[in-house]
Amino acid sequence: MYKWFLASRYLYTKLIALFGVAAVTLCVAMVLVVLSVMGGFLDTVRSRSRGLHSEIVLEGGTLQGFPYYGEFGEHIQAEYPDLVDVTTPAIYTYAIFRVPATTWTKPARVLGVRLNDYVKVNDFQKGLHYDRYYPGTTRLGLQGIPVAGVVEPGTDAGRLPDAGTFRLPPDLEAANERWRLEETDPEAIRGFDVSPFQRAPFPYVTPAILGERVYSVDYGPPRYEGPEHYGVIVGCDLLNQRRDDGDFNRFLARGGDIALTLMPLSRTGTATGEPPIRVPLRYVDDSRTGIYEIDSLCVYVDFDMLQHKLAMDPQALVAGGHTPSRANQLLIGLKDGVDINAARDLIGQEWLRFYGSLLPEIHDVDALAMRNAEVYTWEDLQRPFIQAVEKEKVLVTFLFSLISMVAIVLIGCIFYMIVEKKTRDIGILKSLGASGRGVAGLFIVYAGAVGLVGTVLGTGLGATVVWYINDIQDFLAYLNPQLRVWSPDVYSFDKIPNVVKLPDALWIASLAVLSSIVGSLIPAWIAGRVWPVSALRYE
Amino acid sequence: MSKPLLRARNLHKSYMMGREPLRVLKGASFDAEEGEFVVITGSSGSGKSTLLHVLGALDVPDRGTVEFDGRSLFDLADVARRRYRSHDVGFVFQFYHLLPECNVLENVLMARLVACSFWGWRQVRRQARHEAEELLERLGLSERLRHRPNELSGGERQRVAIARALINHPALLLADEPTGNLDTEVGRDILRLLTELNVAGQTIVMVTHDAKVAAHAHRYVRLSSGVIRKVESPADGRVSTGSAAKETIP
Structure with missing residues (x-):
């Protein structure tokens, strides 16, 4: 009993224990912060990697793709109705991405998807910008350029209408109204409203601007104009400029022209011999x-458009x-x-x-x-x-845990000093009448108590740092921009992951208490071996 | 003749001083009977404290035997010898040896705490606390229960040490120069207290270099050069409550 009593008494009376x-x-705070941030980083990567894939992918493994994908999709849906929810094909290829109104050209990986089904198999829809504010208006089919205008043009000729009077075509306005009704975050609506229409004076290209809604605007009626092209959804970093705060400057108005230059391949994977195909698209x-x-x-x-352009749709044979049509996934x-x-x-x-089952009937290729x-x-794919x-x-x-081993040595030194002093x-x-084992136990309990108190404080400190890590970084960046270590430009994520997982915290806490005990073992052993007479004579 | 409570025979003990062995006890023999107050005197370095430590099983002799209540201490298992230290014998030291982090009550209870397991303590703690408070009241420390050792005078500290030594009702109290660190008057109070305890039946073996202290004992023995040289009765003719003491002088 004395072990528990004295350990608790030493804990708050011995300054050295502090x-x-x-x-x-x-050490606990340090490891917790590192593990939480890295764990959060991993979770974010994992969940976002998931965002582009379905749970299961039948992967062709080649650019020219594989046939009978549709038949197989129908087959497994029929065979395993309790297992398979939805199937949808995808094509991927590489292209030259170009914004015709500028001189920008970039390499791009092009994914051909059936958007309605594609968003059912993954989280792709969550990452769409305009689809959030104008739900259901992001389509990949043929479409013109939406132009915001005034509802009754010419009613006040010679005077520019207020920005607030600009309206988009009715389907976009109706979609936006739906979003307003369904959005539960009033801040999001307020942020949207204070972001004005961004005019794109030169063929739908704006200066670098931050905007929720970058549309072409004029004083005509709200409308769709220009030739109808298939739609294209563009990776946000491909077209836009990422800012320090993680948001984007957009250059191209919604509906602006984009061109892809594609290289069709035959079934055997060779170039068809045709010149590369230029496909005009609407952003x-x-x-x-x-x-x-x-x-x-x-x-x-x-x-379907991409399949056709890449000649992966059914092609007439000379014979x-x-x-058969082909897809890559x-x-x-x-x-x-x-x-x-x-x-x-x-x-x-x-x-x-x-x-x-198809082998006897199909071509070798x-x-x-x-x-x-x-x-x-x-x-598997990611x-x-x-x-x-x-x-x-x-x-x-591991590296930070290794550094934390210093704590074990430190505990060992501190307890050696305590044993000397005691x-x-x-x-x-x-x-x-205390036994050597009992005395050793006293110092082990004492070290465990030191570890426990340190762990509780460290967990609190670490968790607080993790929870406020973005604020801390903002403050440091405010003091000196060079101190912004987590740049969205580099890490792709806007925010440093700031979630503390209970299992991580428990694991670290257990290890910390155990480490403290391990650190005290040698001093405790020494204490247990002290001969009573020499201890009483000790000056 | 009654059987001695404590019986030491032919004790030898040496320490290494650098590379040379220092022989402290060279065949000391000693008896203490139940209820007796025996004082061991001797000059500084004569081996008094070493003898007391051996008698209390705090130290192990190189040779010789110590029997307590007929049991040979150094033939006992470690557990039994620890039990002897916690239950059968109480120590009072010259420098009090109180735990500085604990208050008076806790210091006294420490002897009981050491003897109890975690669960055992839960069963006896109320009784132990009551006994400790009663004992401290008898020793005039009832106002000092919550004081730390550094808040007490020397005499008070020594009384706390005595209370701690007595809390487990030991058959034998071993006191090593209990007045050695106190002024004359306070030292006298402590001796008076020990005498009262002895009168109440407590067997006491006390070590001191002060021959005058011997006046409080039934008898005193003189330790010189590691052996018991001389046995004397106190001058004031104090009446022993125990049997007559006997020593073997080699």
Whole structure:
């Protein structure tokens, strides 16, 4: 009993123990901050990586794609109605991205998707900018340029109407009204309202401006104008300029011209011999997955249009008949609660059976393309990227934990000093009948208490730092812009992850208390071996 | 003749002083009977404290035996020897040896705490606390229960040490120069207290270099050069409540 009593008494009467508490506090706070930020970083990467994929992907593995994707999609939906929710094909290729009104050209990865189905299999819709404020108006089909204007032009000739009187075409205004009714955050509505229409005077291209709604504006009636082109959703970093605060300056008005230059491939993967195809498109929205590598490279267009432009739709054969249409991926959304790995294995087997059943009838080139296709989970596909961050997290946590080992040594030193200082007390206790093991236990309990108090304080400190880490950074950046270490430009995420996970905190806390105890073991052992007489004679 | 409570025979003890062994006890023998107040005197360095430590099983002799109540202390298992220190014997030291972080009451209760497990203490703590308060009241410290040792006078500290030594009702009280660090008057108070305890039946073995202190004892023995040289009765003819003491002088 005396162990618990004296340990608690030493804890708040011995100043030296406070150094131990401080060491543990700082180490716990440090590891908690690192683990939380890195863990949050990993979670963000993971969830955003998920954002572009369905749970299961049948991946062709080649640019020319594989056939019978549609038939297989229908087949598994019919065979496994409890497993498969939705299937939708996708095409990807590479293109030259160009804004005709400027001289900008950039390489781009083009994804052809059926938007209505595509948003059912992943979180893509959440990252669309205009679709948030004008829900349902982001379409990849043929469309003109929306132009904001005045409802009754010429009623007050010679006088410029107020900005507030500009109106978009009725479908956009109605969509915006729906958003206003459904939006629960009044700040979002207020922010939207104070952001004026941004005029795009020169063919839909504006100076670098921050805006929620960048449209072409004039004093005619609200309308759609210009030739109708297919829509394109552009990765936000490909077209826009990211600001320090994570928001974007937009240059192109919604509906502005974009051109992609594509290179069609034959079934065997060779160039068709035709000159590259230039496809004019309408910029309808920008997409933000949160991963710079994706947002600075990807554009999204209509699946059927892209399939046609890339000659992946059925092509007439000289010998008669047609080639089957091709896609690069079949995205498969699962029903809720389905085990994703089990589903992958099952669908993989089904794909092999399906392929086997078609083999006698299909062309060798198609058979080869189908054989190359494999079934993955979204995590399988993103593994290289996620694993890199995972390893980074482990490495950084390991390094900081290694630094925290200093706390163990420090506890050891502090307790060695305490044992030295308490030698006479040890003698007293032994003269009262305390055992060596009991005395050692006293110092171990004491160290555990130091560790526990340090852990509680460290967890509080660490959690507070994590919760306010963005404010802290803003403050540091206010003092000196060079101190902004987490740049959205670099990390792609606007904010430093600031969530503390309970399991992480518990894990660190346990380890910290254990480390404190480990640090005290040698001094405790020394204390236990002190001979009572020599302790009582100790000066 | 009654059986001695404590019986030490032919005790030898040496320490290393650098590379040379220093022989402190060279065959000391000693008896103390129940209810007796025995004073061991001797000059500084004569081995008085070492003898007392061996008698209290705080130290182990190189040779010789110590029997308490017929049991040979150094043949006992470690657990039994610790029990001897916590239950059968109480120590009073010259420098009090109180725990500075604990108040008076806690210092006294510490002897009981050491003897109890975590759960055992929960069962006895009320009784132990009551006993400690009663004991401290008897020793005139009822107003000082919450005081820390550094807030007490020397005499008060020594009385706390005595209370701590007595809290487990030991059969034997070993006092090592209990007045050595006190002025004459306070020292006299402490001796008076020890005498009262002895009169009440407490067996006491006290070490001192002050021959005058011996007047409070039934008898005193003189330790010189590691052996008991001389046994004398006190001059004031104090009547012992215990049996007559016997020593073997080698």
